[in-house]
Amino acid sequence: MKSTAVFKQMKGRQEPITMITAYDAPGGKAAEKAGMDIILVGDSAGMVVHGYDSTIPVTLDDMVMHARAVRRGAPGTFIVVDLPFLTYHSSIESTFTAVRRLMQEGGAQAVKLEGGDEATTETIARLTASGVPVTGHIGLTPQSVGVLGGYKVQGKTKEAAQRLMEEAQGLEQAGAFALVLECVPGELAARIAMHLSIPVIGIGAGAGIDGQVLVFHDAVGWGDNFVPSFAKQYTNVQTQIDEALENYVSDVKARAFPEDRHTFSMDASVLNDLGRGASS
Numbered sequence: 001m002k003s004t005a006v007f008k009q010m011k012g013r014q015e016p017i018t019m020i021t022a023y024d025a026p027g028g029k030a031a032e033k034a035g036m037d038i039i040l041v042g043d044s045a046g047m048v049v050h051g052y053d054s055t056i057p058v059t060l061d062d063m064v065m066h067a068r069a070v071r072r073g074a075p076g077t078f079i080v081v082d083l084p085f086l087t088y089h090s091s092i093e094s095t096f097t098a099v100r101r102l103m104q105e106g107g108a109q110a111v112k113l114e115g116g117d118e119a120t121t122e123t124i125a126r127l128t129a130s131g132v133p134v135t136g137h138i139g140l141t142p143q144s145v146g147v148l149g150g151y152k153v154q155g156k157t158k159e160a161a162q163r164l165m166e167e168a169q170g171l172e173q174a175g176a177f178a179l180v181l182e183c184v185p186g187e188l189a190a191r192i193a194m195h196l197s198i199p200v201i202g203i204g205a206g207a208g209i210d211g212q213v214l215v216f217h218d219a220v221g222w223g224d225n226f227v228p229s230f231a232k233q234y235t236n237v238q239t240q241i242d243e244a245l246e247n248y249v250s251d252v253k254a255r256a257f258p259e260d261r262h263t264f265s266m267d268a269s270v271l272n273d274l275g276r277g278a279s280s
Contacts, residue, residue: 019214023069032076047225055085
């Protein structure tokens with residue numbers, strides 16, 4: 001299993017870091033088999049798996065459950081887990097409780113927090129001082145999408161770009177071992193990565209950074225969820241799933257399934273004895 005030190009070394013030798021967002025044991029197993037460097041158990045599970053219209057309804061219990069499932073599927077891969085909405089915005093005690101659950105019950109090696117304001121950097125500093133590896137996340141932060149005015153590119157003006165630069169530097173200084181940049185112009189993302197010593201992993205942030213992250217379901221074309229323009233779909237398993245299930249329905253209706261090879265059998269004498277017993 002790779003470590004935070006290894007990821008920093010990968011940045012130093014310009015070796016791209018691969019990250020995928022997964023939510024269950026099969027997804028974790030597939031990611032590990034592919035040689036993924038990091039698995040992110042994202043609160044995007046709210047939309048991708050649970051059918052919500054945002055990440056807001058996702059609970060800490062949900063994230064623990066998903067983390068445990070991914071860990072069972074990928075026992076040898078570094079796993080980062082999202083802290084869900086408002087679990088790290090009140091007291092530091094409640095934050096530590098949430099982190100402890102994700103790491104002790106969920107099997108996470110690290111947690112991810114959204115935002116780059118002073119309160120968030122202070123929280124990251126407290127966590128890292130206590131031995132918790134933390135990934136920062138700025139740009140488009142889904143938990144704050146209502147405040148940001150929707151899902152749109154961040155950092156396009158001089159003021160917004162400067163703010164993201166400062167937030168990124170603040171997160172590094174607070175002790176974050178990596179940073180996720182979401183929906184940021186590629187030129188700005190590359191500039192941020194150049195000024196940081198920690199890895200910068202992008203989603204919708206161009207190729208000039210230290211790594212990339214995609215949602216598992218987007219990458220393999222699973223589900224009818226909206227696929228953002230920055231995501232690359234490497235296959236479309238949903239079409240195969242649809243065809244398979246339609247064939248199953250058709251076979252059952254036509255009594256073509258199950259066949260003899262799908263059916264268990266028993267000794268005829270036992271069946272005969274059962275019939276005699278019922279009539280006596």
